[in-house]
Amino acid sequence: GAGVSQSPSNKVTEKGKDVELRCDPISGHTALYWYRQSLGQGLEFLIYFQGNSAPDKSGLPSDRFSAERTGGSVSTLTIQRTQQEDSAVYLCASSLAQVTNTGELFFGEGSRLTVL
Amino acid sequence: QKEVEQNSGPLSVPEGAIASLNCTYSDRVSQSFFWYRQYSGKSPELIMSIYSNGDKEDGRFTAQLNKASQYVSLLIRDSQPSDSATYLCAVNGNYQLIWGAGTKLIIKP
Numbered sequence: 001g002a003g004v005s006q007s008p009s010n011k012v013t014e015k016g017k018d019v020e021l022r023c024d025p026i027s028g029h030t031a032l033y034w035y036r037q038s039l040g041q042g043l044e045f046l047i048y049f050q051g052n053s054a055p056d057k058s059g060l061p062s063d064r065f066s067a068e069r070t071g072g073s074v075s076t077l078t079i080q081r082t083q084q085e086d087s088a089v090y091l092c093a094s095s096l097a098q099v100t101n102t103g104e105l106f107f108g109e110g111s112r113l114t115v116l
Numbered sequence: 117q118k119e120v121e122q123n124s125g126p127l128s129v130p131e132g133a134i135a136s137l138n139c140t141y142s143d144r145v146s147q148s149f150f151w152y153r154q155y156s157g158k159s160p161e162l163i164m165s166i167y168s169n170g171d172k173e174d175g176r177f178t179a180q181l182n183k184a185s186q187y188v189s190l191l192i193r194d195s196q197p198s199d200s201a202t203y204l205c206a207v208n209g210n211y212q213l214i215w216g217a218g219t220k221l222i223i224k225p
Binding site for chain 1: 204211
């Protein structure tokens, strides 16, 4: 497919377990963003990748959250020792270059995480 | 800290009327402004961008920018029930977009 692909689409886990969320951006898109969106809320920025490097990790809520991107393509967001407040939809988005000029971010369908 | 403010709504508009969505931003040097639409349970999608003062029209949608007042708006003419969604305003940051919390729009048939 030509769009941003995220997996799993839904994840239910128990408190204290680790989870991995995957994002496969549009081919050729160098910028990749992770956001979190709680029910009825706006987008919370988590981390930005340009290529494989992450110039800004300031949005990660705690040291339980980490992300990596390999080969300038697929990215994985890992949440360790999940807590109930981590329940949200995690959205990945990519853009051809730095997004600030065109504003054109292409979003995946999201991974809905529920922590019991 | 750069901020983007929107009224969370919901904004209820009769079908066929004009829906007016507003957004203010704090950083006076912002250059690029964007409106995204997010249907319930779906991801945001870009619908309009504007960079210069004045109006920009695209079909039933008009974006308006006033940099002196640090204000950007989105007008939707002849509103349709399919326009019911949350509209997110975004402004360029250093390397990412700064997002408003969104305004929920409900078009009543």
